[in-house]
Amino acid sequence: MTAHDAPVELAERYARWLRLLPPTDRARSADEMLATYLRTVPPGRRRPTVADRLDVARYAARRWWHALGAPADVRPEASATVAWLLAAALSYAAVRALVLGVASVREGWSLSALAPLSPSWALWPVVVVALLCGSRRVAGATAAAAAALGAGALVGVVGDGERLVAVYEVGWVVAQAVVAVAALRAGARPRRRARVVTVLVLVVGSVLGLVTAADLTGVLPSGQLGLRLAGGLGVSALVGPAALALVAVLGGRVERHALPPFAAVLAVLVVGRDGGLLPGSTRWVPMTGLPLDAATLLPLVGLPVLVLVAVRLVVAAADRAAQPRRAVRPAGPPV
Amino acid sequence: MSPGLQQPAFLVLSALAEGPLHGYGIVQAVAAASDGAVTLRIGTLYGALDRLAARGLVVVDREEVVDSRLRRTYRLTGEGERVLRAEAQTLRARAERALAALGRRSAPGADASDAGATA
Numbered sequence: 040m041t042a043h044d045a046p047v048e049l050a051e052r053y054a055r056w057l058r059l060l061p062p063t064d065r066a067r068s069a070d071e072m073l074a075t076y077l078r079t080v081p082p083g084r085r086r087p088t089v090a091d092r093l094d095v096a097r098y099a100a101r102r103w104w105h106a107l108g109a110p111a112d113v114r115p116e117a118s119a120t121v122a123w124l125l126a127a128a129l130s131y132a133a134v135r136a137l138v139l140g141v142a143s144v145r146e147g148w149s150l151s152a153l154a155p156l157s158p159s160w161a162l163w164p165v166v167v168v169a170l171l172c173g174s175r176r177v178a179g180a181t182a183a184a185a186a187a188l189g190a191g192a193l194v195g196v197v198g199d200g201e202r203l204v205a206v207y208e209v210g211w212v213v214a215q216a217v218v219a220v221a222a223l224r225a226g227a228r229p230r231r232r233a234r235v236v237t238v239l240v241l242v243v244g245s246v247l248g249l250v251t252a253a254d255l256t257g258v259l260p261s262g263q264l265g266l267r268l269a270g271g272l273g274v275s276a277l278v279g280p281a282a283l284a285l286v287a288v289l290g291g292r293v294e295r296h297a298l299p300p301f302a303a304v305l306a307v308l309v310v311g312r313d314g315g316l317l318p319g320s321t322r323w324v325p326m327t328g329l330p331l332d333a334a335t336l337l338p339l340v341g342l343p344v345l346v347l348v349a350v351r352l353v354v355a356a357a358d359r360a361a362q363p364r365r366a367v368r369p370a371g372p373p374v
Numbered sequence: 375m376s377p378g379l380q381q382p383a384f385l386v387l388s389a390l391a392e393g394p395l396h397g398y399g400i401v402q403a404v405a406a407a408s409d410g411a412v413t414l415r416i417g418t419l420y421g422a423l424d425r426l427a428a429r430g431l432v433v434v435d436r437e438e439v440v441d442s443r444l445r446r447t448y449r450l451t452g453e454g455e456r457v458l459r460a461e462a463q464t465l466r467a468r469a470e471r472a473l474a475a476l477g478r479r480s481a482p483g484a485d486a487s488d489a490g491a492t493a
Contacts, residue, residue: 068420070443070444071397071443071444071445071446072397072416072417072420073443074397074398074440074441074443074444074445075396075397075398075401075416075419076416078398079398079401079416090415091415091416094415094416094417094418095416095417097417098416098417098418098420098421101421102424105424111428
């Protein structure tokens, strides 16, 4: 049967299933795929078979998965930008945790309560140096080891009954894992302006981490600055995204495509930290602080994924707006 | 199949080796080449075309509107031709090795050595 002979009802039903595709793919391929489906169906069929529905759903799932990452042409540089800038931004947490870890050992404080991730952060200088030297595989493998150590530490923290601490710290482990994946996927160095911003972020983050830890451990007299920096969102989750936003504004498409993972990491950190970790504090997400509780897991996993999808769609829309108009446009009703 | 070229991608490249084809044409060509044994699903076909286009192995040859719907015709690039040729040679070499092994197995004396090995 030709696409023209197919019943309108059948075409509409296929078109409805093809709406599962991400917007970019729908605009590019849905009309063509619909025509191909209609040519393959035998006469007399009025609705898509179960196999065809599953086929569309599977293809749509793959395209959505693909749509959450950067396009192939910018992926190597975008991944490199994510790896460099996020690794530099995490220097804040690394320096703070390491100083607190040393202080805990010296003073006999509880390491699992004060700086549970300090063993994993001990690997972070290797990650940063490896990235700056261009050893992306070493950086990726070390960041993956740090994330694994961190995850193990969190399991230990939960085992000790400090579930709230685990929720508070889980964002850092996710951030370490994101650096690992980005470093291993990076196929190039970031562009010059991103490298310059990385070094600035590294210096600023390290100094802030040092000041925070010094203040928290009583080395500094005020006792206020560190608490302010460490409490709530603080600079810990803002340094990296702010830097990347700066690069995105100054830069172009590559930097734009590095934004979604940053936004997702920021979301994990915010949700983990703003989950009402102090009794009686105001919670804007319904978290109980119990790691195996759905009210805790859903916001921790769901909100970052939603943020990732939303920012990715915005970036894709920006890409489409930046593209010149196509010479040939599909005819017929959109699907 | 090499890690870089999955079976659907190989089938699509093979279909396009004879000349540019649109989506339905590729489905028909693959079915004909396999005597009807392989039916490419449309999602699988376009997934393979996406991956091959991203690797620069196929490109859109032309776009036209047929029955009020967009139809794209795809063709092999020079790189696609090179990759397909390399993959086909690899498969042929593997098939020849398998046939040679079967030949040795059915050669006189093979049963005896089997019996010796199991004794």
